[in-house]
Amino acid sequence: MSAAYVALEGGSVVEARCRAPGTSHGELVFTTAYTGYEESLTDPSYEEQVLTFSYPLIGNYGVREERFEDERVHPRAVVARELTDDVASWLESEGVPAVDKLDTRDLVGQIREGGAMKCGISAGPDASPEKAKDALADCPGMSDHTDIGAQVSVSSQTTYEGGDGPDVALVDCGAKGSIVESLLERDATVHVLPYDVTPAEVADLDPDVLFVSNGPGDPANFEAAEALVSEFVGEVPLAGICLGQQIVARALGGTTEKMAFGHRGVNQPVRDLRSDKVVMTTQNHGYTVAEPGPELDVTQVNVNDDTAEGLESDDLQVLTRQYHPEANPGPHDTLGFFDDVVEMAGEQSRTPVTAD
């Protein structure tokens, strides 16, 4: 099998084995998830990133489409200690370079020390360290992807009819399929809307809850969704997951900041400050809410670093989570979030909403 090279910010080049050929670049991040590679690789939040698995063997139970979170693979390249043939041929068919047989413990150590960093990858018969370095030199920073929503969102509204549950306006900033499924399982009707949907279009739907999805990149680059939340806060209940929490906080006067290497994995402990209970959560984020703004309470925090994991306002009917309650992959401890959102939406008075 042919060679591969991973060029890192800082100048070093790591040699590896090519498992799917190509040249690529992106923000090098790692996940500690030891299962759920199909879900992670199809999670739109990994757009423009190169995903390193810290768990050493990836692909040991095959590749099945029913576990996908979206129609395509989102990381720009994949790095693991060992990739099985199933995963390698899937990535090759998707045109996503993949490399293995390198010291991923060392690589993860470097990311923990230096933070998420740009990288360039060259893999295949013509691979060279120079090509990897050239790819690195061309790599934009994550915040430079100013219209990343367009890469992952639906281009027009898609409605999934539900039962007698609430009408959910889901702003698709790169939504995982499991979020839609979790709402449908609770009899909601889900209107999946483009990331830049206008207030007038949302008002036409007269939803019971405005729900901002997860998604890739810097939350500061989702200005339309932020403006939408500012428009409807106090008029329609608001929910958000991951990027959605960040956008809601920003819209309500809060701030977000980049973390050193983020949280990616399936065993992130989160404490609920009212019950004092700790739950295990699935996470995939590199930004965090620094200040929630004057109107939101931080109701849940990460046990490891105290970052905001849940924001709420009873008065304004706001309920957001930084982690992924829909799991997939990961523990199902927090699926109750969707029951809470449906309940909150049910409390919505049926007065028509207006966009002015």
Ligand SMILES: NC(=O)CC[C@H](N)C(=O)O
């Ligand atoms: N999963 C997500 O929604 C990620 C949110 C955001 N892109 C971050 O990295 O923090």
